[in-house]
Amino acid sequence: MEKVEVKDLLEAGVHFGHLTRKWDPNMAPYIYMERNGIHIINLYKTSAKINEACAALSKIAASGKKILFVATKKQAKDIVAEKAGGVNQPYITERWPGGMLTNFVTIRKAVKKMASIDRMKQDGTFNSLSKKERLQVDRQRAKLEKNLGSISDMTRLPGALFVVDIKREHIAIKEAQKLNIPIFAMVDTNSDPRQVDYVIPSNDDASKSIHKILSIVASSIADGLNERKAERADKEGKSAKVETKTKKVEAVAATKEAVTTQEEE
Incomplete structure:
Protein backbone atom coordinates (compact mmCIF):
# COMPACT_ATOMS: atom_id res chain seq x y z
CA MET A 1 0.00 0.00 0.00
CA GLU A 2 1.08 3.56 -0.73
CA LYS A 3 2.43 5.19 2.42
CA VAL A 4 0.09 7.96 3.63
CA GLU A 5 2.03 11.16 4.25
CA VAL A 6 0.16 14.12 5.77
CA LYS A 7 2.40 16.40 3.67
CA ASP A 8 1.14 14.75 0.43
CA LEU A 9 -2.48 15.04 1.56
CA LEU A 10 -1.89 18.73 2.27
CA GLU A 11 -0.36 19.31 -1.19
CA ALA A 12 -3.36 17.59 -2.82
CA GLY A 13 -5.76 19.94 -0.98
CA VAL A 14 -7.46 17.07 0.88
CA HIS A 15 -7.90 19.40 3.91
CA PHE A 16 -10.26 21.92 2.29
CA GLY A 17 -13.82 21.44 3.52
CA HIS A 18 -17.00 23.33 2.65
CA LEU A 19 -18.22 26.75 3.75
CA THR A 20 -18.83 26.77 7.51
CA ARG A 21 -22.53 27.57 7.04
CA LYS A 22 -22.95 24.39 4.98
CA TRP A 23 -21.39 22.04 7.52
CA ASP A 24 -22.85 18.93 9.11
CA PRO A 25 -22.27 19.05 12.91
CA ASN A 26 -21.56 15.30 12.91
CA MET A 27 -18.31 16.05 11.09
CA ALA A 28 -17.08 18.13 14.07
CA PRO A 29 -14.60 15.45 15.32
CA TYR A 30 -12.77 15.59 11.97
CA ILE A 31 -12.57 19.39 11.67
CA TYR A 32 -9.32 21.08 12.68
CA MET A 33 -10.30 24.75 12.39
CA GLU A 34 -12.12 27.39 10.39
CA ARG A 35 -10.30 29.67 7.98
CA ASN A 36 -11.88 32.45 5.89
CA GLY A 37 -15.34 30.94 6.32
CA ILE A 38 -14.18 27.47 5.25
CA HIS A 39 -13.74 24.40 7.45
CA ILE A 40 -10.30 22.80 7.45
CA ILE A 41 -10.18 19.00 7.88
CA ASN A 42 -7.75 17.47 10.38
CA LEU A 43 -5.36 15.56 8.10
CA TYR A 44 -3.91 13.47 10.94
CA LYS A 45 -7.38 12.01 11.44
CA THR A 46 -7.75 11.57 7.66
CA SER A 47 -4.44 9.69 7.57
CA ALA A 48 -5.51 7.34 10.40
CA LYS A 49 -8.90 6.73 8.76
CA ILE A 50 -7.32 5.99 5.36
CA ASN A 51 -5.08 3.34 6.96
CA GLU A 52 -8.09 1.77 8.67
CA ALA A 53 -10.17 1.76 5.46
CA CYS A 54 -7.31 0.42 3.33
CA ALA A 55 -6.62 -2.49 5.69
CA ALA A 56 -10.30 -3.52 5.43
CA LEU A 57 -10.43 -3.05 1.62
CA SER A 58 -7.29 -5.13 1.20
CA LYS A 59 -8.92 -7.97 3.19
CA ILE A 60 -12.10 -7.81 1.08
CA ALA A 61 -10.06 -7.93 -2.16
CA ALA A 62 -8.00 -10.86 -0.81
CA SER A 63 -11.23 -12.76 -0.06
CA GLY A 64 -12.17 -12.58 -3.75
CA LYS A 65 -15.13 -10.23 -3.35
CA LYS A 66 -15.56 -7.19 -5.60
CA ILE A 67 -15.56 -3.55 -4.43
CA LEU A 68 -18.03 -1.39 -6.34
CA PHE A 69 -16.90 2.22 -6.85
CA VAL A 70 -19.55 4.91 -7.23
CA ILE A 79 -10.33 9.15 -11.95
CA VAL A 80 -12.65 6.41 -10.64
CA ALA A 81 -12.78 4.69 -14.05
CA GLU A 82 -8.97 4.73 -14.23
CA LYS A 83 -8.23 3.65 -10.64
CA ALA A 84 -11.03 1.07 -10.20
CA GLY A 85 -10.49 -0.31 -13.72
CA GLY A 86 -6.75 -0.56 -13.01
CA VAL A 87 -7.38 -3.02 -10.18
CA ASN A 88 -10.17 -4.81 -12.05
CA GLN A 89 -13.02 -3.57 -9.83
CA PRO A 90 -16.52 -2.59 -11.06
CA TYR A 91 -17.58 1.05 -11.06
CA ILE A 92 -20.56 3.30 -11.78
CA THR A 93 -19.70 6.73 -13.21
CA GLU A 94 -22.91 7.42 -15.14
CA ARG A 95 -26.32 7.73 -13.49
CA TRP A 96 -26.84 5.24 -10.64
CA PRO A 97 -29.32 2.60 -11.95
CA GLY A 98 -32.08 2.45 -9.30
CA GLY A 99 -32.21 -1.02 -7.75
CA MET A 100 -28.63 -1.70 -8.79
CA LEU A 101 -28.12 -3.58 -5.50
CA THR A 102 -31.62 -4.17 -4.12
CA ASN A 103 -32.85 -5.49 -7.48
CA PHE A 104 -29.58 -7.04 -8.65
CA VAL A 105 -31.31 -9.88 -10.55
CA PHE A 126 -27.25 -9.74 -36.34
CA ASN A 127 -26.66 -9.47 -40.10
CA SER A 128 -29.94 -11.25 -40.85
CA LEU A 129 -31.91 -8.42 -39.15
CA SER A 130 -33.38 -5.53 -41.12
CA LYS A 131 -31.47 -2.24 -41.20
CA LYS A 132 -33.97 -0.64 -38.79
CA GLU A 133 -33.72 -3.57 -36.32
CA ARG A 134 -29.92 -3.48 -36.47
CA LEU A 135 -29.98 0.22 -35.64
CA GLN A 136 -32.30 -0.38 -32.66
CA VAL A 137 -30.13 -3.22 -31.34
CA ASP A 138 -26.98 -1.09 -31.71
CA ARG A 139 -28.60 1.78 -29.82
CA GLN A 140 -29.72 -0.58 -27.05
CA ARG A 141 -26.20 -2.07 -26.82
CA ALA A 142 -24.61 1.40 -26.64
CA LYS A 143 -27.01 2.49 -23.87
CA LEU A 144 -26.38 -0.67 -21.84
CA GLU A 145 -22.62 -0.31 -22.32
CA LYS A 146 -22.70 3.30 -21.13
CA ASN A 147 -24.65 2.52 -17.96
CA LEU A 148 -23.58 -1.03 -17.13
CA GLY A 149 -20.46 -1.86 -19.14
CA SER A 150 -18.14 -1.36 -16.20
CA ILE A 151 -20.07 -3.86 -14.05
CA SER A 152 -20.44 -6.61 -16.66
CA ASP A 153 -18.02 -8.87 -14.73
CA MET A 154 -19.87 -8.44 -11.44
CA THR A 155 -21.79 -11.72 -11.19
CA ARG A 156 -22.83 -11.29 -7.55
CA LEU A 157 -23.40 -8.48 -5.07
CA PRO A 158 -20.22 -6.58 -4.17
CA GLY A 159 -18.37 -7.13 -0.90
CA ALA A 160 -18.21 -3.37 -0.35
CA LEU A 161 -19.11 0.02 -1.82
CA PHE A 162 -16.63 2.88 -2.22
CA VAL A 163 -18.34 6.24 -2.71
CA VAL A 164 -17.09 9.71 -3.62
CA ASP A 165 -19.61 12.29 -2.29
CA ILE A 166 -22.22 10.52 -0.17
CA LYS A 167 -24.69 13.40 -0.50
CA ARG A 168 -24.82 13.04 -4.27
CA GLU A 169 -24.87 9.22 -4.20
CA HIS A 170 -27.52 8.95 -1.46
CA ILE A 171 -29.56 6.34 -3.38
CA ALA A 176 -26.09 -0.69 0.45
CA GLN A 177 -27.45 0.02 3.96
CA LYS A 178 -30.54 -2.09 3.27
CA LEU A 179 -28.36 -5.06 2.29
CA ASN A 180 -25.73 -4.51 5.03
CA ILE A 181 -22.98 -4.00 2.44
CA PRO A 182 -20.08 -2.12 4.11
CA ILE A 183 -19.70 1.45 2.84
CA PHE A 184 -16.34 3.17 2.42
CA ALA A 185 -16.42 6.84 1.43
CA MET A 186 -14.69 10.15 1.01
CA VAL A 187 -16.78 12.33 3.34
CA ASP A 188 -16.66 16.15 3.15
CA THR A 189 -17.64 18.58 5.94
CA ASN A 190 -21.18 19.04 4.52
CA SER A 191 -22.09 15.33 4.87
CA ASP A 192 -23.23 13.03 7.67
CA PRO A 193 -20.47 10.48 8.42
CA ARG A 194 -22.89 8.28 10.39
CA GLN A 195 -24.17 6.83 7.09
CA VAL A 196 -20.77 5.30 6.35
CA ASP A 197 -18.91 2.35 7.92
CA TYR A 198 -15.43 3.57 6.94
CA VAL A 199 -15.19 7.36 6.82
CA ILE A 200 -12.30 9.07 5.02
CA PRO A 201 -12.71 12.77 5.97
CA SER A 202 -11.58 14.60 2.83
CA ASN A 203 -12.27 17.17 0.15
CA ASP A 204 -14.58 15.33 -2.29
CA ASP A 205 -14.81 18.19 -4.81
CA ALA A 206 -11.25 18.79 -6.06
CA SER A 207 -9.95 16.31 -8.62
CA LYS A 208 -6.44 16.48 -7.11
CA SER A 209 -7.79 15.38 -3.71
CA ILE A 210 -9.95 12.62 -5.24
CA HIS A 211 -6.96 11.38 -7.26
CA LYS A 212 -4.73 11.23 -4.17
CA ILE A 213 -7.22 9.27 -2.03
CA LEU A 214 -8.15 6.86 -4.82
CA SER A 215 -4.49 6.15 -5.65
CA ILE A 216 -3.92 5.05 -2.05
CA VAL A 217 -7.14 2.99 -2.02
CA ALA A 218 -6.37 1.29 -5.36
CA SER A 219 -2.87 0.45 -4.13
CA SER A 220 -4.26 -1.34 -1.04
CA ILE A 221 -6.76 -3.28 -3.20
CA ALA A 222 -3.88 -4.34 -5.48
CA ASP A 223 -2.05 -5.62 -2.37
CA GLY A 224 -5.09 -7.71 -1.42
CA LEU A 225 -5.37 -9.15 -4.93
CA ASN A 226 -1.66 -10.03 -4.98
CA GLU A 227 -2.04 -11.76 -1.61
CA ARG A 228 -4.93 -13.80 -3.02
CA LYS A 229 -2.86 -14.71 -6.10
CA ALA A 230 0.10 -15.79 -3.95
CA GLU A 231 -2.17 -17.93 -1.74
CA ARG A 232 -3.70 -19.64 -4.76
CA ALA A 233 -0.28 -20.28 -6.31
CA ASP A 234 0.88 -21.72 -2.99
CA LYS A 235 -2.17 -24.01 -2.81
CA GLU A 236 -1.70 -25.13 -6.41
CA GLY A 237 1.98 -25.78 -5.72
CA LYS A 238 1.12 -27.89 -2.67
CA SER A 239 -1.54 -29.90 -4.49
CA ALA A 240 0.89 -30.46 -7.40
CA LYS A 241 3.48 -31.78 -4.91
CA VAL A 242 0.88 -34.10 -3.35
CA GLU A 243 -0.10 -35.32 -6.83
CA THR A 244 3.55 -36.00 -7.76
CA LYS A 245 4.09 -37.82 -4.47
CA THR A 246 0.96 -39.95 -5.03
CA LYS A 247 2.11 -40.83 -8.55
CA LYS A 248 5.54 -41.86 -7.24
CA VAL A 249 3.94 -44.06 -4.56
CA GLU A 250 1.67 -45.62 -7.20
CA ALA A 251 4.62 -46.20 -9.54
CA VAL A 252 6.64 -47.88 -6.75
CA ALA A 253 3.64 -50.06 -5.84
CA ALA A 254 3.14 -51.02 -9.49
CA THR A 255 6.84 -51.94 -9.86
CA LYS A 256 6.72 -54.10 -6.71
CA GLU A 257 3.60 -55.82 -8.01
CA ALA A 258 5.25 -56.52 -11.36
CA VAL A 259 8.36 -57.94 -9.65
CA THR A 260 6.20 -60.16 -7.37
CA THR A 261 4.23 -61.44 -10.37
CA GLN A 262 7.45 -62.30 -12.24
CA GLU A 263 8.86 -64.16 -9.21
CA GLU A 264 5.66 -66.17 -8.87
CA GLU A 265 5.85 -67.16 -12.51
Whole structure:
Protein backbone atom coordinates (compact mmCIF):
# COMPACT_ATOMS: atom_id res chain seq x y z
CA MET A 1 0.00 0.00 0.00
CA GLU A 2 1.08 3.56 -0.73
CA LYS A 3 2.43 5.19 2.42
CA VAL A 4 0.09 7.96 3.63
CA GLU A 5 2.03 11.16 4.25
CA VAL A 6 0.16 14.12 5.77
CA LYS A 7 2.40 16.40 3.67
CA ASP A 8 1.14 14.75 0.43
CA LEU A 9 -2.48 15.04 1.56
CA LEU A 10 -1.89 18.73 2.27
CA GLU A 11 -0.36 19.31 -1.19
CA ALA A 12 -3.36 17.59 -2.82
CA GLY A 13 -5.76 19.94 -0.98
CA VAL A 14 -7.46 17.07 0.88
CA HIS A 15 -7.90 19.40 3.91
CA PHE A 16 -10.26 21.92 2.29
CA GLY A 17 -13.82 21.44 3.52
CA HIS A 18 -17.00 23.33 2.65
CA LEU A 19 -18.22 26.75 3.75
CA THR A 20 -18.83 26.77 7.51
CA ARG A 21 -22.53 27.57 7.04
CA LYS A 22 -22.95 24.39 4.98
CA TRP A 23 -21.39 22.04 7.52
CA ASP A 24 -22.85 18.93 9.11
CA PRO A 25 -22.27 19.05 12.91
CA ASN A 26 -21.56 15.30 12.91
CA MET A 27 -18.31 16.05 11.09
CA ALA A 28 -17.08 18.13 14.07
CA PRO A 29 -14.60 15.45 15.32
CA TYR A 30 -12.77 15.59 11.97
CA ILE A 31 -12.57 19.39 11.67
CA TYR A 32 -9.32 21.08 12.68
CA MET A 33 -10.30 24.75 12.39
CA GLU A 34 -12.12 27.39 10.39
CA ARG A 35 -10.30 29.67 7.98
CA ASN A 36 -11.88 32.45 5.89
CA GLY A 37 -15.34 30.94 6.32
CA ILE A 38 -14.18 27.47 5.25
CA HIS A 39 -13.74 24.40 7.45
CA ILE A 40 -10.30 22.80 7.45
CA ILE A 41 -10.18 19.00 7.88
CA ASN A 42 -7.75 17.47 10.38
CA LEU A 43 -5.36 15.56 8.10
CA TYR A 44 -3.91 13.47 10.94
CA LYS A 45 -7.38 12.01 11.44
CA THR A 46 -7.75 11.57 7.66
CA SER A 47 -4.44 9.69 7.57
CA ALA A 48 -5.51 7.34 10.40
CA LYS A 49 -8.90 6.73 8.76
CA ILE A 50 -7.32 5.99 5.36
CA ASN A 51 -5.08 3.34 6.96
CA GLU A 52 -8.09 1.77 8.67
CA ALA A 53 -10.17 1.76 5.46
CA CYS A 54 -7.31 0.42 3.33
CA ALA A 55 -6.62 -2.49 5.69
CA ALA A 56 -10.30 -3.52 5.43
CA LEU A 57 -10.43 -3.05 1.62
CA SER A 58 -7.29 -5.13 1.20
CA LYS A 59 -8.92 -7.97 3.19
CA ILE A 60 -12.10 -7.81 1.08
CA ALA A 61 -10.06 -7.93 -2.16
CA ALA A 62 -8.00 -10.86 -0.81
CA SER A 63 -11.23 -12.76 -0.06
CA GLY A 64 -12.17 -12.58 -3.75
CA LYS A 65 -15.13 -10.23 -3.35
CA LYS A 66 -15.56 -7.19 -5.60
CA ILE A 67 -15.56 -3.55 -4.43
CA LEU A 68 -18.03 -1.39 -6.34
CA PHE A 69 -16.90 2.22 -6.85
CA VAL A 70 -19.55 4.91 -7.23
CA ALA A 71 -18.84 8.47 -8.41
CA THR A 72 -21.07 10.26 -10.89
CA LYS A 73 -19.76 13.82 -10.37
CA LYS A 74 -17.82 15.26 -13.27
CA GLN A 75 -14.46 15.76 -11.52
CA ALA A 76 -14.42 12.20 -10.13
CA LYS A 77 -15.67 10.12 -13.11
CA ASP A 78 -12.45 9.64 -15.06
CA ILE A 79 -10.33 9.15 -11.95
CA VAL A 80 -12.65 6.41 -10.64
CA ALA A 81 -12.78 4.69 -14.05
CA GLU A 82 -8.97 4.73 -14.23
CA LYS A 83 -8.23 3.65 -10.64
CA ALA A 84 -11.03 1.07 -10.20
CA GLY A 85 -10.49 -0.31 -13.72
CA GLY A 86 -6.75 -0.56 -13.01
CA VAL A 87 -7.38 -3.02 -10.18
CA ASN A 88 -10.17 -4.81 -12.05
CA GLN A 89 -13.02 -3.57 -9.83
CA PRO A 90 -16.52 -2.59 -11.06
CA TYR A 91 -17.58 1.05 -11.06
CA ILE A 92 -20.56 3.30 -11.78
CA THR A 93 -19.70 6.73 -13.21
CA GLU A 94 -22.91 7.42 -15.14
CA ARG A 95 -26.32 7.73 -13.49
CA TRP A 96 -26.84 5.24 -10.64
CA PRO A 97 -29.32 2.60 -11.95
CA GLY A 98 -32.08 2.45 -9.30
CA GLY A 99 -32.21 -1.02 -7.75
CA MET A 100 -28.63 -1.70 -8.79
CA LEU A 101 -28.12 -3.58 -5.50
CA THR A 102 -31.62 -4.17 -4.12
CA ASN A 103 -32.85 -5.49 -7.48
CA PHE A 104 -29.58 -7.04 -8.65
CA VAL A 105 -31.31 -9.88 -10.55
CA THR A 106 -32.88 -7.38 -12.99
CA ILE A 107 -29.57 -5.59 -13.48
CA ARG A 108 -27.88 -8.93 -14.23
CA LYS A 109 -30.56 -9.60 -16.87
CA ALA A 110 -29.65 -6.32 -18.58
CA VAL A 111 -25.96 -7.27 -18.52
CA LYS A 112 -26.85 -10.69 -20.00
CA LYS A 113 -28.82 -8.91 -22.73
CA MET A 114 -25.60 -7.08 -23.63
CA ALA A 115 -23.76 -10.40 -23.87
CA SER A 116 -26.49 -11.92 -26.05
CA ILE A 117 -26.26 -8.96 -28.49
CA ASP A 118 -22.51 -9.58 -28.70
CA ARG A 119 -23.17 -13.25 -29.46
CA MET A 120 -25.64 -12.27 -32.21
CA LYS A 121 -22.90 -10.20 -33.84
CA GLN A 122 -20.44 -13.08 -33.64
CA ASP A 123 -22.68 -15.86 -34.97
CA GLY A 124 -24.10 -13.79 -37.84
CA THR A 125 -27.70 -13.51 -36.51
CA PHE A 126 -27.25 -9.74 -36.34
CA ASN A 127 -26.66 -9.47 -40.10
CA SER A 128 -29.94 -11.25 -40.85
CA LEU A 129 -31.91 -8.42 -39.15
CA SER A 130 -33.38 -5.53 -41.12
CA LYS A 131 -31.47 -2.24 -41.20
CA LYS A 132 -33.97 -0.64 -38.79
CA GLU A 133 -33.72 -3.57 -36.32
CA ARG A 134 -29.92 -3.48 -36.47
CA LEU A 135 -29.98 0.22 -35.64
CA GLN A 136 -32.30 -0.38 -32.66
CA VAL A 137 -30.13 -3.22 -31.34
CA ASP A 138 -26.98 -1.09 -31.71
CA ARG A 139 -28.60 1.78 -29.82
CA GLN A 140 -29.72 -0.58 -27.05
CA ARG A 141 -26.20 -2.07 -26.82
CA ALA A 142 -24.61 1.40 -26.64
CA LYS A 143 -27.01 2.49 -23.87
CA LEU A 144 -26.38 -0.67 -21.84
CA GLU A 145 -22.62 -0.31 -22.32
CA LYS A 146 -22.70 3.30 -21.13
CA ASN A 147 -24.65 2.52 -17.96
CA LEU A 148 -23.58 -1.03 -17.13
CA GLY A 149 -20.46 -1.86 -19.14
CA SER A 150 -18.14 -1.36 -16.20
CA ILE A 151 -20.07 -3.86 -14.05
CA SER A 152 -20.44 -6.61 -16.66
CA ASP A 153 -18.02 -8.87 -14.73
CA MET A 154 -19.87 -8.44 -11.44
CA THR A 155 -21.79 -11.72 -11.19
CA ARG A 156 -22.83 -11.29 -7.55
CA LEU A 157 -23.40 -8.48 -5.07
CA PRO A 158 -20.22 -6.58 -4.17
CA GLY A 159 -18.37 -7.13 -0.90
CA ALA A 160 -18.21 -3.37 -0.35
CA LEU A 161 -19.11 0.02 -1.82
CA PHE A 162 -16.63 2.88 -2.22
CA VAL A 163 -18.34 6.24 -2.71
CA VAL A 164 -17.09 9.71 -3.62
CA ASP A 165 -19.61 12.29 -2.29
CA ILE A 166 -22.22 10.52 -0.17
CA LYS A 167 -24.69 13.40 -0.50
CA ARG A 168 -24.82 13.04 -4.27
CA GLU A 169 -24.87 9.22 -4.20
CA HIS A 170 -27.52 8.95 -1.46
CA ILE A 171 -29.56 6.34 -3.38
CA ALA A 172 -26.54 4.02 -3.63
CA ILE A 173 -25.87 4.54 0.10
CA LYS A 174 -29.49 3.65 0.99
CA GLU A 175 -29.40 0.45 -1.09
CA ALA A 176 -26.09 -0.69 0.45
CA GLN A 177 -27.45 0.02 3.96
CA LYS A 178 -30.54 -2.09 3.27
CA LEU A 179 -28.36 -5.06 2.29
CA ASN A 180 -25.73 -4.51 5.03
CA ILE A 181 -22.98 -4.00 2.44
CA PRO A 182 -20.08 -2.12 4.11
CA ILE A 183 -19.70 1.45 2.84
CA PHE A 184 -16.34 3.17 2.42
CA ALA A 185 -16.42 6.84 1.43
CA MET A 186 -14.69 10.15 1.01
CA VAL A 187 -16.78 12.33 3.34
CA ASP A 188 -16.66 16.15 3.15
CA THR A 189 -17.64 18.58 5.94
CA ASN A 190 -21.18 19.04 4.52
CA SER A 191 -22.09 15.33 4.87
CA ASP A 192 -23.23 13.03 7.67
CA PRO A 193 -20.47 10.48 8.42
CA ARG A 194 -22.89 8.28 10.39
CA GLN A 195 -24.17 6.83 7.09
CA VAL A 196 -20.77 5.30 6.35
CA ASP A 197 -18.91 2.35 7.92
CA TYR A 198 -15.43 3.57 6.94
CA VAL A 199 -15.19 7.36 6.82
CA ILE A 200 -12.30 9.07 5.02
CA PRO A 201 -12.71 12.77 5.97
CA SER A 202 -11.58 14.60 2.83
CA ASN A 203 -12.27 17.17 0.15
CA ASP A 204 -14.58 15.33 -2.29
CA ASP A 205 -14.81 18.19 -4.81
CA ALA A 206 -11.25 18.79 -6.06
CA SER A 207 -9.95 16.31 -8.62
CA LYS A 208 -6.44 16.48 -7.11
CA SER A 209 -7.79 15.38 -3.71
CA ILE A 210 -9.95 12.62 -5.24
CA HIS A 211 -6.96 11.38 -7.26
CA LYS A 212 -4.73 11.23 -4.17
CA ILE A 213 -7.22 9.27 -2.03
CA LEU A 214 -8.15 6.86 -4.82
CA SER A 215 -4.49 6.15 -5.65
CA ILE A 216 -3.92 5.05 -2.05
CA VAL A 217 -7.14 2.99 -2.02
CA ALA A 218 -6.37 1.29 -5.36
CA SER A 219 -2.87 0.45 -4.13
CA SER A 220 -4.26 -1.34 -1.04
CA ILE A 221 -6.76 -3.28 -3.20
CA ALA A 222 -3.88 -4.34 -5.48
CA ASP A 223 -2.05 -5.62 -2.37
CA GLY A 224 -5.09 -7.71 -1.42
CA LEU A 225 -5.37 -9.15 -4.93
CA ASN A 226 -1.66 -10.03 -4.98
CA GLU A 227 -2.04 -11.76 -1.61
CA ARG A 228 -4.93 -13.80 -3.02
CA LYS A 229 -2.86 -14.71 -6.10
CA ALA A 230 0.10 -15.79 -3.95
CA GLU A 231 -2.17 -17.93 -1.74
CA ARG A 232 -3.70 -19.64 -4.76
CA ALA A 233 -0.28 -20.28 -6.31
CA ASP A 234 0.88 -21.72 -2.99
CA LYS A 235 -2.17 -24.01 -2.81
CA GLU A 236 -1.70 -25.13 -6.41
CA GLY A 237 1.98 -25.78 -5.72
CA LYS A 238 1.12 -27.89 -2.67
CA SER A 239 -1.54 -29.90 -4.49
CA ALA A 240 0.89 -30.46 -7.40
CA LYS A 241 3.48 -31.78 -4.91
CA VAL A 242 0.88 -34.10 -3.35
CA GLU A 243 -0.10 -35.32 -6.83
CA THR A 244 3.55 -36.00 -7.76
CA LYS A 245 4.09 -37.82 -4.47
CA THR A 246 0.96 -39.95 -5.03
CA LYS A 247 2.11 -40.83 -8.55
CA LYS A 248 5.54 -41.86 -7.24
CA VAL A 249 3.94 -44.06 -4.56
CA GLU A 250 1.67 -45.62 -7.20
CA ALA A 251 4.62 -46.20 -9.54
CA VAL A 252 6.64 -47.88 -6.75
CA ALA A 253 3.64 -50.06 -5.84
CA ALA A 254 3.14 -51.02 -9.49
CA THR A 255 6.84 -51.94 -9.86
CA LYS A 256 6.72 -54.10 -6.71
CA GLU A 257 3.60 -55.82 -8.01
CA ALA A 258 5.25 -56.52 -11.36
CA VAL A 259 8.36 -57.94 -9.65
CA THR A 260 6.20 -60.16 -7.37
CA THR A 261 4.23 -61.44 -10.37
CA GLN A 262 7.45 -62.30 -12.24
CA GLU A 263 8.86 -64.16 -9.21
CA GLU A 264 5.66 -66.17 -8.87
CA GLU A 265 5.85 -67.16 -12.51
